[in-house]
Amino acid sequence: MVGQIETQNQPQDSVALPETHGELVIIGGAEDREGECRILREFVRRAGGLQSHIVVMTVATGLPGEVGEQYIGIFKRLGAEDVRVVDTARREDASDPKAIDNITQATGVFFTGGNQARITECLKDTELETTLHKRFSEGAVIGGTSAGAAMMPDMMIVVGEGATNPRREVAEMDRGMGFLPNVVIDQHFAQRGRLGRLLSALAQQPASLGFGIDENTAIVVSGKIVEVIGEGAVTIVDESTVTHNNIESLLPDEDLALCGATLHVLPTGYKFDLEKRSPIF
């Protein structure tokens, strides 16, 4: 089985990872597309650089033509050999042989921003999803910004309020695309004040490691190692150290309590070990 998760012999609470796979470039939205393009440049480099074949997935956006053209221009400017858009606006598009073939040829697949629910509505449990996981396990790089970042875990934040304290209702969760299982990801993190939203998401599902990624900031995931690149920081909340929470006793709209979580804030260049749940410095 492609993309199958090995859970045997993993230390408890660690992030179980497939044994072999490509890399992930998970961007907190609003990445630089006009200047140095540090993050998108890194995506192209890891996807094969001058030999890279990149597919831009526009399924999340309501403006696939415009957004697709923009990323084609950027990735070509950054040196990619081949860049093409796959737009799966309807679920049936996700079994189109041409789309499948494009993914099969890709060394890098990039998901644009938009609405993350559209990504899973159109792709979940389709042939295209299977092909994506196959290519990922073979070494292709999967990138995504904003909605394209949110969809990376097995459980994603579909929608939710920022700038509020945590409550169960703040974050609506649903299945994600499962490229980085057992974590929660939130994007536009500092810019939209999403600490409460990330904690709300963590509280209502088994993962206990949350990544809040700022705008124009990304994590590059290579096996068990996460590296931060870009302008802002990545805020990591580790709930495995929590000594008390009140999630089991909460009635609707009551406030979440959380005691003893571990907090890391990592800027560019810092790394984090997913298995040890520990920053590397």
Add this chain to the structure above:
Amino acid sequence: MVGQIETQNQPQDSVALPETHGELVIIGGAEDREGECRILREFVRRAGGLQSHIVVMTVATGLPGEVGEQYIGIFKRLGAEDVRVVDTARREDASDPKAIDNITQATGVFFTGGNQARITECLKDTELETTLHKRFSEGAVIGGTSAGAAMMPDMMIVVGEGATNPRREVAEMDRGMGFLPNVVIDQHFAQRGRLGRLLSALAQQPASLGFGIDENTAIVVSGKIVEVIGEGAVTIVDESTVTHNNIESLLPDEDLALCGATLHVLPTGYKFDLEKRSPIF
């Protein structure tokens, strides 16, 4: 010496507190002033209830007449026996015998919102400040909202950007009024996305315990015990557990890294022990 801090025989890194003093009601701004007024009601109750003599300090606001009248109306409606405004718009007002006398008679002193720099500019090292600390040590309750909350520690956030990752430049610090030493307080916390600002403040001075207080939320400090009341939550960051930060090597505008801080999020009813640095549940 009134308000002197006993630092002998305190466990290292604990919050040193005066041996005797009144209570503090520290509000994250935008407290309910029209409905149940849960927080302001608690302030009046702790200041003596029907026997309370309350002074409203309008020094922080540019609209002292209007804001003063509003709080007079609220505190009278909530049952206070006597409510009067002391406005120290100029520094010389802080040695006015009438102002000093009003503070001396007060069982509760409430600082309105506005600009916290105005509070310390007009009151720091004046007779009125000495009188405030004397009354506090005798049991008077000191309350404050927004700017009136920011000024409570010995070092306060004067001004600073929200919705950003931590950098040294994000929070400009200066001396506060010193009612709650050895902590940092930030207000409008979730609403203005101020996690980065709180961490920026903590990083640049010795205190290692930060309280981020949401709007319409307060902490009531009685000796070493902090209790949360109100609508939102209080986010507590404890830096005493930090295993690594890069503050010593930062050049201007570089991003702060922080590994291994402890995070608590406490809603209404939860308590925190300042000496043990631990939530009580």
